Amino acid sequence: MGEKAEGIDFFSYWKETRTRLDQELNCQIPVLFSALGSQQIETIQQIIKNGKRIRGCLVFLMNQTQEGKLEDALPRAVAIECIQAASLIHDDYLDEDVIRRKRPATWTVEGPRRAVLLGDIMFATAIQSMAELSKDDGATVARAIATVANGAYQELFWQTKTRERRLHKLLEKNLYDHIIYLKTGALFGAACQLGAIAAGALREIPTLAYAFGARTGEAYQIADDLEDFIAWWTQPQKNLKTLSSLLPALHYFCHKTGLTLPRHTFSSQKALQDWSQRIGHKFIYYMEQEINLRLKQAESYIEFFPNNPYTQILSKAPAKITAMMHYSATTSSALSQA
Secondary structure, three states: OOOOOOOOOHHHHHHHHHHHHHHHHHHHHHHHOOOOOHHHHHHHHHHHOOOOOHHHHHHHHHHHHOOOOHHHHHHHHHHHHHHHHHHHHHHHHHHOOOEEOOEEOHHHHHOHHHHHHHHHHHHHHHHHHHHOOOHHHHHHHHHHHHHHHHHHHHHHHHHHOOHHHHHHHHOOOOHHHHHHHHHHHHHHHHHHHHHHHHOOOOOHHHHHHHHHHHHHHHHHHHHHHHHHHHHHHHOOOOOHHHHHHHHHHHHHHHHHHOOOOOOOOOOOHHHHHHHHHHHHHHHHHHHHHHHHHHHHHHHHOOOOOOOOHHHHHHHHHHHHHHHOOOOOOOOHHHHHHO
16 A cells, blocks of 8 residues: 555555554544544444455555545545445344344444434435535445445345235346445445545546446455355255345346246245255356456456556456455456456
């Protein structure tokens, strides 16, 4: 992340950036949330603690590919990390997850109402801080928050439908594409766009930066879903909770590859489990191929970026970021070439 990037790979860059971001978050959280009491500020610091900082790292890296200044990237990276943390507060409550980063989820400690409101404050503060920088910054984070919220709502709406209506929704074209973009692609895209804006890049560059981030985020989400599929495939009874959220992915890859879901998808878990045991390895292969496709799409958007060491690091970032999911059948070809 320093002045010299020659010979630095993405993981080294990410580790250095993560340390810098952790320090900046520790300093900026009390300032950004100064209207809150010390206990609430401490809660926010605990929420943000130990994050991967992938999105914040992308703000820095995209900024440096455009020859921007790190001090301009810092507040934008902080805002993105606040948005990510706030979305996790809401997600944990909606999904009834009780552990986050090896600690009790916020809603289990603060209570559901206080946790949701705290997440709302973090969203609003991110918008305010970015709007104070520029109109483009404010619009970028506002769109990202609206998109992520829409994704959470659509996923919840999907999971609470009746079986008949869920089946009808499942047959909609591009449902899975839509879900992974809303859930993950949009915030990755916003992070990259903010990095380009911070550098004062020309108008087409922030657009390309957003597309690069969105495809990277989608690959990351597919890798996450692949992890869930492997967990369910290997221990179906232990991981029944993941089944409902996996159905859009199951249908998407069946449709693309010619596989067929059991006729009674929603009425017979055993039929679905038997089916998964038969096609598991093939299904993993197809999901890996889709990850590779998104990685190649992401890399195609940086063709017109300045040719410098940071762009070289960025070109390897999608595969490296996706590898952070540590799914057991990771795409060795992508990693070996990265």
